[in-house]
Amino acid sequence: MGLKKGYFVLLSLIFCLTAKAQTFDFKIDHFAIVVDDVDKSATFYGEILRLTETPHPDKKPGFRWFVVNGSSQIHLIQKEFTPFEKNKSMHLCLATKDLKGIIAHLEKNNISYSDWPGEKNAITLRADGVQQIYLQDPDGYWIEINTAQH
Numbered sequence: 001m002g003l004k005k006g007y008f009v010l011l012s013l014i015f016c017l018t019a020k021a022q023t024f025d026f027k028i029d030h031f032a033i034v035v036d037d038v039d040k041s042a043t044f045y046g047e048i049l050r051l052t053e054t055p056h057p058d059k060k061p062g063f064r065w066f067v068v069n070g071s072s073q074i075h076l077i078q079k080e081f082t083p084f085e086k087n088k089s090m091h092l093c094l095a096t097k098d099l100k101g102i103i104a105h106l107e108k109n110n111i112s113y114s115d116w117p118g119e120k121n122a123i124t125l126r127a128d129g130v131q132q133i134y135l136q137d138p139d140g141y142w143i144e145i146n147t148a149q150h
Helices: 003-021 038-048 099-108
Strands: 030-035 052-054 063-069 072-078 091-095 131-136 142-146
Touching (some): 038 072
Parallel strands (some): 091 142
Antiparallel strands (some): 052 063, 131 142
16 A cells, blocks of 8 residues: 555544544433423422523413523423323433422422332432432423432
8 A cells, every 4th residue: 555545544544533533512402391281380390499481482372481500491381292101210300409408398388209219208319329309290290309410
């Protein structure tokens, strides 16, 4: 193989390896859920989870958007849909530094929570030291709140 051809093959290989190793640098933009009563769900996400509502850009009825942190959002969309089982394994997870404060707020508002196995008012302690609780919103969607640090 000639020097020029060998050099070309080497550059092509380096380019291919570099291109394949690139990441897309994703961030979560939003999580959308379909709800039966958007105002009832909005009360839960606003008052119980204390998320800040942000206006829908088209101000369409049946849509309520909430900021989770920075630019990540939860979109509530009211429309008819086929009901399905809300399995705990399919959940939204929110991390906090103040799990005790969240628990006190939930208890003050008579919102039940449990650990992963389902024991009421209990906290799961993961092997890595992260604490977790689970609760459901008015439509039965599962929400995990944990102490993971990011």
